[in-house]
Amino acid sequence: MTDPTPVDPAKDAAARAAVALVENGMKLGLGTGSTAKIFVDRLAERVHAEGMDLRLASTSKATADQARALGLVVEELDDLGWLDLTIDGADEVDPDLNLIKGGGAAHLREKIVATASDRMVVVADGGKVVDMLGKFKLPVEVIPFGWESTRTHIERVLTDLGMEGRPVVLRQKDGKPVITDEANYILDLALEEIHDAPRLARALNAIAGVVEHGLFLNICQLAIIGRPDGTVVELLREDIE
Ligand SMILES: O=C(CO)[C@H](O)[C@H](O)COP(=O)(O)O
Numbered sequence: 001m002t003d004p005t006p007v008d009p010a011k012d013a014a015a016r017a018a019v020a021l022v023e024n025g026m027k028l029g030l031g032t033g034s035t036a037k038i039f040v041d042r043l044a045e046r047v048h049a050e051g052m053d054l055r056l057a058s059t060s061k062a063t064a065d066q067a068r069a070l071g072l073v074v075e076e077l078d079d080l081g082w083l084d085l086t087i088d089g090a091d092e093v094d095p096d097l098n099l100i101k102g103g104g105a106a107h108l109r110e111k112i113v114a115t116a117s118d119r120m121v122v123v124a125d126g127g128k129v130v131d132m133l134g135k136f137k138l139p140v141e142v143i144p145f146g147w148e149s150t151r152t153h154i155e156r157v158l159t160d161l162g163m164e165g166r167p168v169v170l171r172q173k174d175g176k177p178v179i180t181d182e183a184n185y186i187l188d189l190a191l192e193e194i195h196d197a198p199r200l201a202r203a204l205n206a207i208a209g210v211v212e213h214g215l216f217l218n219i220c221q222l223a224i225i226g227r228p229d230g231t232v233v234e235l236l237r238e239d240i241e
Contacts, residue, residue, distance in 0.1 A: 007038060010125035014226030015039040017234075018087045018123045024052050027080045029113040030067060031088025032060040032106035035123045039087050044070035055080050059088065059113045060106040061181050083117040090122045091136040091214070093129050093223050097122075097237050098197060102139030102214030105171065105180050111212055114219050122223040129225060129235075133197055137188035139171070139214040140204060147185050150209030154187065157203045166191050184211055 015038040022028060022043065030040055040063060047054060048071065057077040058064035064074045077083075088110055092100040099122065101107045114120040142150045151168050158166050171178040171186040178186050194200055197215050204213045223235040 008034070008125065009230055010226035010228045011035040011038050011123070012042075012226065013230045013232050014123035014125065014224045015042050017224045017226070017232045018121055019043050019046050021085065021087075021121060022046070022052070022054070023084075024050075025054070026084040027055045027057070027082070029083045029086030029088070029117050030056055030058045030063050030074070031086065031123075032063050032110060033089035033104045035089035035125070036063060036087065037066060039123055040067050040070065040072075044072055047072060057083060057113060059086075059110040060104070062104075062106075077113060077116060083113065084119070086114045086117040086120045087123060088114060088120065090124050090128055090216070090220070090223070092133050093122060093124060093220075093225075093235070094133050095131065097220045097223055097235060098133060098218070099216035099220055100133050100136045100138055100214050101216055102141070102186070103136065105139065105141075105178055105186050107139055107214040107216075108141050108180065108182055108184075108212040111216060111219070114216065119222070120220045122220050123226070124223060125226050132193050132195070133215070134191040134194040137169075137190050138194070140187045140189060141180055141182070141184045141211040141213075142187055143209045143211060144177075144183075144185050146209055147187070150207060151187055153207045153209070154189065154204065157200075157207065158189070158191075161196070161200060161203065163191055182211070
C-alpha cells in the first residue's frame with residue numbers, strides 16, 4: 001500500500017539532491033525522521049533503477065524497517081566498520097553547521113553513525129536554519145535508573161551556565177515515557193538560546209546518567225536546504241572555516 005501522506009516539496013528537494021551524492025559501492029548511514037524517510041524512499045528508487053551496490057547501516061529501527069520494506073539490505077554498523085557518508089535530518093542548523101538533533105528520539109544512534117562516517121550531510125527544509133541553536137528543545141537521552149536525580153544534575157548544570165529555571169521535561173507519549181531504541185528516556189531542555197554550545201555539551205556529557213545529548217558540534221560537513229519551489233541551497237563547512 002502506498003503512503004497517502006503528501007510529500008513536502010522542500011524536504012523532497014533536499015532528499016533528491018542528497019541521493020545524487022551517493023556513489024556505487026559506498027557504505028552509507030541512513031538517518032531518522034521525516035526528511036531522512038523521504039531520502040530513503042528516493043534512494044531505494046535509484047538503487048533499483050540503476051542496480052546500485054551499497055552497504056547500509058541505519059540510525060533507528062524505524063528507518064531499518066522502512067529500508068527493508070523497500071527491498072534494501074540493512075546491516076549492523078559493526079559489520080560495515082567505517083562509513084563513507086551518512087545522510088540525516090536535523091531539528092536546527094546554525095550558521096556554523098552545528099545542529100540540534102533528537103526530535104525523533106534517535107540522536108544517540110544518529111551521533112554514533114554520523115561520527116563513524118567520513119562525511120555527514122544534513123537534509124532539511126528552510127525552517128530548520130537558525131541564527132542560534134536553542135529554540136528547539138534540546139533532547140538529552142538518559143538512563144531510566146535515577147532519571148529524576150539526573151534531571152536535578154542537569155538543572156544544576158543549567159544554573160551554573162546562567163540558564164537557571166529552564167524547564168527540563170521528560171518526553172512522554174500517551175502518558176508514558178518515550179523509550180528510545182536503546183531503552184532509555186529522553187529529557188527535553190527548553191533553553192531558548194544556547195550561547196556556548198561546546199561548554200553545555202561538555203557539562204552534560206560529564207553527568208553519569210546522561211547517555212548523549214542532541215548537540216552535534218563540528219560533525220556535519222554539508223547541509224542541503226530544500227525550498228518549496230524544489231530548488232536547494234547548499235551550506236558547506238569549508239565555506240565557514
Ligand atoms: O534528529 C532526528 C531524529 O532523532 C531527526 O533527524 C530530526 O528530528 C529531523 O526530523 P524531520 O526531518 O522529521 O524534521
